[in-house]
Amino acid sequence: DAGVTQSPTHLIKTRGQHVTLRCSPISGHKSVSWYQQVLGQGPQFIFQYYEKEERGRGNFPDRFSARQFPNYSSELNVNALLLGDSALYLCASSPGLAGGRETQYFGPGTRLLVL
Amino acid sequence: DQQVKQNSPSLSVQEGRISILNCDYTNSMFDYFLWYKKYPAEGPTFLISISSIKDKNEDGRFTVFLNKSAKHLSLHIVPSQPGDSAVYFCAASAPDMRFGAGTRLTVKP
Numbered sequence: 536d537a538g539v540t541q542s543p544t545h546l547i548k549t550r551g552q553h554v555t556l557r558c559s560p561i562s563g564h565k566s567v568s569w570y571q572q573v574l575g576q577g578p579q580f581i582f583q584y585y586e587k588e589e590r591g592r593g594n595f596p597d598r599f600s601a602r603q604f605p606n607y608s609s610e611l612n613v614n615a616l617l618l619g620d621s622a623l624y625l626c627a628s629s630p631g632l633a634g635g636r637e638t639q640y641f642g643p644g645t646r647l648l649v650l
Numbered sequence: 651d652q653q654v655k656q657n658s659p660s661l662s663v664q665e666g667r668i669s670i671l672n673c674d675y676t677n678s679m680f681d682y683f684l685w686y687k688k689y690p691a692e693g694p695t696f697l698i699s700i701s702s703i704k705d706k707n708e709d710g711r712f713t714v715f716l717n718k719s720a721k722h723l724s725l726h727i728v729p730s731q732p733g734d735s736a737v738y739f740c741a742a743s744a745p746d747m748r749f750g751a752g753t754r755l756t757v758k759p
Contacts, residue, residue: 539693568747577654577739577749578694591746625693636682636701636743641693
Protein backbone atom coordinates (compact mmCIF):
# COMPACT_ATOMS: atom_id res chain seq x y z
CA ASP A 536 0.00 0.00 0.00
CA ALA A 537 1.23 3.48 -0.84
CA GLY A 538 2.07 5.77 2.02
CA VAL A 539 1.40 9.49 2.18
CA THR A 540 2.61 11.16 -0.99
CA GLN A 541 3.45 14.80 -1.50
CA SER A 542 4.22 16.87 -4.55
CA PRO A 543 6.40 18.48 -5.59
CA THR A 544 9.44 17.26 -3.65
CA HIS A 545 11.32 20.52 -4.10
CA LEU A 546 10.26 24.00 -5.09
CA ILE A 547 11.99 27.35 -5.56
CA LYS A 548 9.94 30.54 -5.52
CA THR A 549 10.64 34.24 -5.17
CA ARG A 550 9.24 36.62 -2.60
CA GLY A 551 5.67 37.69 -3.23
CA GLN A 552 4.79 34.64 -5.28
CA HIS A 553 2.14 32.06 -4.49
CA VAL A 554 2.69 28.34 -3.98
CA THR A 555 0.44 25.27 -3.88
CA LEU A 556 1.58 22.07 -2.25
CA ARG A 557 -0.28 18.79 -2.64
CA CYS A 558 -0.81 15.76 -0.47
CA SER A 559 -2.46 12.38 -0.96
CA PRO A 560 -3.23 10.50 2.26
CA ILE A 561 -3.02 6.79 2.86
CA SER A 562 -6.00 5.03 1.36
CA GLY A 563 -8.86 5.00 3.87
CA HIS A 564 -7.50 7.91 5.92
CA LYS A 565 -9.91 10.82 6.19
CA SER A 566 -7.80 13.30 8.12
CA VAL A 567 -4.91 15.33 6.76
CA SER A 568 -2.68 17.66 8.74
CA TRP A 569 -0.04 20.09 7.53
CA TYR A 570 3.15 21.02 9.33
CA GLN A 571 6.00 23.44 8.67
CA GLN A 572 9.50 22.41 9.70
CA VAL A 573 12.10 25.12 9.69
CA LEU A 574 15.74 24.04 9.79
CA GLY A 575 16.81 23.11 13.29
CA GLN A 576 13.27 23.02 14.68
CA GLY A 577 10.53 20.47 15.04
CA PRO A 578 7.43 20.38 12.85
CA GLN A 579 4.94 23.15 13.64
CA PHE A 580 1.23 22.50 13.21
CA ILE A 581 -0.50 24.56 10.49
CA PHE A 582 -3.87 22.93 9.73
CA GLN A 583 -5.92 19.81 10.19
CA TYR A 584 -8.72 18.83 7.83
CA TYR A 585 -11.24 16.07 8.29
CA GLU A 586 -14.08 15.25 5.94
CA LYS A 587 -13.25 18.37 3.91
CA GLU A 588 -13.66 20.70 6.89
CA GLU A 589 -11.01 22.58 8.80
CA ARG A 590 -10.82 21.07 12.28
CA GLY A 591 -7.74 22.81 13.63
CA ARG A 592 -5.48 25.74 12.84
CA GLY A 593 -2.08 26.64 14.21
CA ASN A 594 -0.61 30.08 14.74
CA PHE A 595 0.02 30.97 11.12
CA PRO A 596 -1.01 34.11 9.20
CA ASP A 597 -3.95 34.23 6.81
CA ARG A 598 -1.52 33.93 3.91
CA PHE A 599 -1.67 30.22 4.65
CA SER A 600 -4.79 28.36 3.57
CA ALA A 601 -5.71 24.80 2.78
CA ARG A 602 -8.52 22.64 1.55
CA GLN A 603 -9.44 18.99 1.37
CA PHE A 604 -11.09 17.35 -1.58
CA PRO A 605 -13.78 14.62 -1.72
CA ASN A 606 -11.08 11.99 -2.28
CA TYR A 607 -9.41 13.26 0.96
CA SER A 608 -6.37 14.66 -0.81
CA SER A 609 -5.37 18.12 0.27
CA GLU A 610 -3.71 21.31 -0.90
CA LEU A 611 -1.79 23.85 1.13
CA ASN A 612 -1.63 27.33 -0.38
CA VAL A 613 0.71 30.09 0.68
CA ASN A 614 0.29 33.60 -0.73
CA ALA A 615 2.72 36.52 -0.78
CA LEU A 616 5.70 34.34 0.04
CA LEU A 617 8.30 35.62 2.47
CA LEU A 618 11.87 34.49 2.90
CA GLY A 619 10.86 33.04 6.26
CA ASP A 620 8.45 30.66 4.56
CA SER A 621 11.42 28.61 3.39
CA ALA A 622 10.96 25.28 5.11
CA LEU A 623 10.07 21.63 4.77
CA TYR A 624 6.30 21.27 4.55
CA LEU A 625 5.03 17.98 5.87
CA CYS A 626 1.67 16.38 5.35
CA ALA A 627 0.38 13.69 7.70
CA SER A 628 -2.70 11.52 7.47
CA SER A 629 -4.64 9.56 10.05
CA PRO A 630 -7.75 7.40 9.87
CA GLY A 631 -10.10 9.64 11.81
CA LEU A 632 -10.36 12.71 13.96
CA ALA A 633 -8.62 11.92 17.20
CA GLY A 634 -6.13 14.71 16.91
CA GLY A 635 -2.68 13.82 18.11
CA ARG A 636 -4.04 10.79 19.98
CA GLU A 637 -4.18 8.92 16.74
CA THR A 638 -0.98 7.89 15.01
CA GLN A 639 -0.26 10.24 12.16
CA TYR A 640 1.64 9.00 9.14
CA PHE A 641 3.90 11.52 7.49
CA GLY A 642 4.84 12.02 3.88
CA PRO A 643 8.42 12.83 2.82
CA GLY A 644 7.65 16.53 2.64
CA THR A 645 8.02 19.34 0.13
CA ARG A 646 11.10 21.47 0.54
CA LEU A 647 10.29 25.09 -0.33
CA LEU A 648 12.99 27.67 -0.88
CA VAL A 649 11.96 31.31 -1.18
CA LEU A 650 14.54 33.63 -2.74
CA ASP B 651 6.27 29.62 22.57
CA GLN B 652 8.05 26.30 23.00
CA GLN B 653 5.75 24.10 25.00
CA VAL B 654 7.76 20.97 24.21
CA LYS B 655 11.51 21.11 24.69
CA GLN B 656 14.28 18.73 23.81
CA ASN B 657 17.33 20.33 25.35
CA SER B 658 19.91 17.97 23.91
CA PRO B 659 20.42 18.58 20.21
CA SER B 660 22.60 15.50 19.87
CA LEU B 661 23.49 12.25 21.60
CA SER B 662 26.13 9.68 20.75
CA VAL B 663 26.16 6.16 22.19
CA GLN B 664 27.98 2.91 21.56
CA GLU B 665 26.19 0.03 19.88
CA GLY B 666 24.60 -2.26 22.46
CA ARG B 667 24.37 0.42 25.14
CA ILE B 668 21.28 2.26 26.29
CA SER B 669 20.18 5.49 24.61
CA ILE B 670 18.13 7.89 26.73
CA LEU B 671 16.43 10.80 25.02
CA ASN B 672 14.72 13.42 27.16
CA CYS B 673 11.82 15.76 26.67
CA ASP B 674 10.20 18.41 28.88
CA TYR B 675 6.85 20.10 28.46
CA THR B 676 5.17 23.07 30.06
CA ASN B 677 1.46 22.66 29.27
CA SER B 678 -0.35 20.51 31.84
CA MET B 679 -3.25 20.11 29.37
CA PHE B 680 -1.20 17.75 27.22
CA ASP B 681 -2.71 14.29 27.59
CA TYR B 682 -0.94 12.19 25.01
CA PHE B 683 2.71 12.00 24.10
CA LEU B 684 4.46 10.50 21.11
CA TRP B 685 7.96 9.88 19.84
CA TYR B 686 8.79 10.03 16.16
CA LYS B 687 12.06 9.33 14.44
CA LYS B 688 13.19 10.90 11.21
CA TYR B 689 15.75 9.77 8.69
CA PRO B 690 17.15 12.23 6.12
CA ALA B 691 14.86 12.85 3.14
CA GLU B 692 11.98 11.03 4.83
CA GLY B 693 9.02 12.15 6.87
CA PRO B 694 8.85 11.43 10.61
CA THR B 695 7.91 7.85 11.48
CA PHE B 696 5.84 7.03 14.55
CA LEU B 697 7.77 5.12 17.15
CA ILE B 698 5.86 4.87 20.43
CA SER B 699 3.26 6.78 22.42
CA ILE B 700 1.98 7.09 25.97
CA SER B 701 -1.23 8.38 27.49
CA SER B 702 -1.09 10.73 30.45
CA ILE B 703 -2.85 8.11 32.58
CA LYS B 704 0.18 5.84 32.33
CA ASP B 705 3.77 6.27 33.44
CA LYS B 706 5.40 3.68 31.20
CA ASN B 707 4.87 2.08 27.83
CA GLU B 708 7.11 -0.53 26.29
CA ASP B 709 7.44 -1.80 22.74
CA GLY B 710 10.35 -4.11 22.08
CA ARG B 711 13.59 -2.22 22.51
CA PHE B 712 11.76 1.07 23.06
CA THR B 713 10.31 2.25 26.37
CA VAL B 714 8.79 5.64 27.10
CA PHE B 715 8.55 6.92 30.66
CA LEU B 716 6.28 9.76 31.72
CA ASN B 717 6.73 11.78 34.92
CA LYS B 718 3.71 14.09 35.06
CA SER B 719 4.73 15.88 38.23
CA ALA B 720 8.02 16.87 36.60
CA LYS B 721 6.42 17.35 33.17
CA HIS B 722 9.14 15.15 31.76
CA LEU B 723 9.25 12.16 29.49
CA SER B 724 12.07 10.04 28.24
CA LEU B 725 12.65 7.44 25.55
CA HIS B 726 14.93 4.52 26.33
CA ILE B 727 16.37 2.39 23.55
CA VAL B 728 17.98 -0.85 24.69
CA PRO B 729 20.13 -2.15 23.14
CA SER B 730 20.97 0.65 20.73
CA GLN B 731 21.75 -0.34 17.15
CA PRO B 732 23.46 1.61 14.35
CA GLY B 733 20.14 1.64 12.45
CA ASP B 734 18.66 3.68 15.28
CA SER B 735 20.77 6.64 14.20
CA ALA B 736 18.23 9.32 13.31
CA VAL B 737 16.63 12.50 14.63
CA TYR B 738 14.09 11.78 17.36
CA PHE B 739 11.19 14.14 17.98
CA CYS B 740 9.08 14.26 21.09
CA ALA B 741 5.50 15.42 20.51
CA ALA B 742 2.57 16.25 22.78
CA SER B 743 -1.12 16.42 21.98
CA ALA B 744 -3.77 18.80 23.29
CA PRO B 745 -5.15 17.76 20.80
CA ASP B 746 -3.13 19.30 17.95
CA MET B 747 0.45 18.10 18.07
CA ARG B 748 3.35 20.18 19.37
CA PHE B 749 6.84 18.95 18.56
CA GLY B 750 10.17 19.46 20.23
CA ALA B 751 13.18 20.56 18.20
CA GLY B 752 14.56 17.03 18.02
CA THR B 753 17.63 15.15 19.21
CA ARG B 754 20.05 13.65 16.74
CA LEU B 755 21.05 10.18 17.94
CA THR B 756 24.21 8.59 16.61
CA VAL B 757 24.86 4.95 17.47
CA LYS B 758 28.47 3.99 16.84
CA PRO B 759 29.38 0.41 15.90
